[in-house]
């Protein structure tokens with residue numbers, strides 16, 4: 285890790301490692317996008333009509349990436365002045381590079397030959413990288429040659445299927461621990477699950493779990509038997525962590541002082557009570573991925589972890605490696621696999637400046653939309669679709685879903701329906717809406733009792749595009765003046781669309797055409 289991690293990763297790759305959203309014409313294909321090369325037309329350019337251009341590099345396996353560099357197309361007036369970087373383990377579930385709390389827009393080139401290198405503030409680990417041009421040469425078009433710098437990455441990965449639990453047994457039957465350093469990475473699509481747990485007969489415990497998509501750490505170093513000193517301490521961190529992206533956790537405890545780090549954010553706290561030692565017995569052990577089967581104390585209804593963990597380290601012991609070599613309790617090992625099973629659908633998170641645009645059927649006499657969402661906000665736009673002669677809007681108002689249709693031809697006919705309540709509870713809710721002829725229906729969470737119907741005559745002609753998460757009109761590259769309003773945070777949408785577009789503020793942000801791909805961002 286401390287060696288210089290600065291190898292050129294893209295140059296040695298074969299042609300097939302490069303792909304793109306489109307190609308301007310022969311000679312502009314993505315394999316010509318290697319830095320300082322002059323092959324083909326001297327770099328990659330997409331079609332001018334490509335609204336969502338991207339250049340993708342497959343590094344062949346997960347690598348640490350420490351820097352990127354860009355250059356324009358050789359001997360041309362084509363370069364990229366600003367771009368974003370996305371990364372992924374799978375090529376389906378993408379995460380944008382963040383810096384200083386924002387999706388980062390990199391400064392690119394201002395001519396064809398100068399190389400602009402950018403050292404990443406945080407090392408990323410990924411197999412796939414995507415360069416998303418945002419702005420480009422005034423005189424020309426998008427032109428790009430790139431390099432990616434970094435080095436090998438290797439980690440033991442364990443896939444937990446919701447049954448398997450790893451049990452790490454200490455050498456002694458009782459442990460009195462003054463200092464803990466626990467580090468691991470996890471990735472899951474489940475909002476709840478026990479990541480690690482240890483407990484002692486006298487009441488000490490440590491539990492790290494996901495609860496409602498947040499990470500909760502509970503520690504008790506001891507309460508006295510009269511209950512006048514209570515040791516229970518609970519601290520939570522993060523939200524929407526069930527996004528099927530890797531998150532890293534480090535817990536460093538020395539006596540009652542704890543540093544609890546999730547991704548790049550560290551909280552410091554002191555445990556309650558007066559005691560300094562974590563006392564573990566029951567043939568002292570720590571379990572990972574769930575509660576131990578023999579645990580009697582506080583297992584109450586907790587779910588096992590389902591997803592992947594890697595690089596689990598406890599006070600210098602590499603637990604993932606021990607598990608692979610079957611040096612830890614393997615009583616339920618039949619369900620453990622040592623590679624990460626990838627999911628094909630992903631939740632998407634929205635904030636005030638992101639939305640999802642999906643194509644739908646045009647000029648149809650029926651409009652139908654169904655999706656799941658979750659949020660802590662009581663108000664916000666869920667879906668907007670321009671009809672050929674009016675609009676459909678699904679919004680959350682005071683925690684209820686409201687459907688509004690208006691048709692201009694029919695003397696500004698408006699239909700409004702409301703269903704559900706308290707839907708801003710952070711849990712997933714299912715919305716189904718359908719309208720045709722003289723009939724519209726709204727159902728929440730598949731509950732028949734929630735179904736609202738109307739028999740107002742409506743002549744629907746669909747417009748063909750659905751916007752999720754923010755009110756916006758249709759847009760074209762470089763003609764971005766019709767952004768209407770910005771709303772809310774933390775909506776999420778779970779689906780595998782054929783493609784999507786995200787815009788942040790006045791920029792086309794991200795797109796993709798790959799089937800079963802979904803993502804959006806904060």
Ligand SMILES: [Ca+2]
Nearest residue numbers: 505506561563
């Ligand atoms: Ca204790």
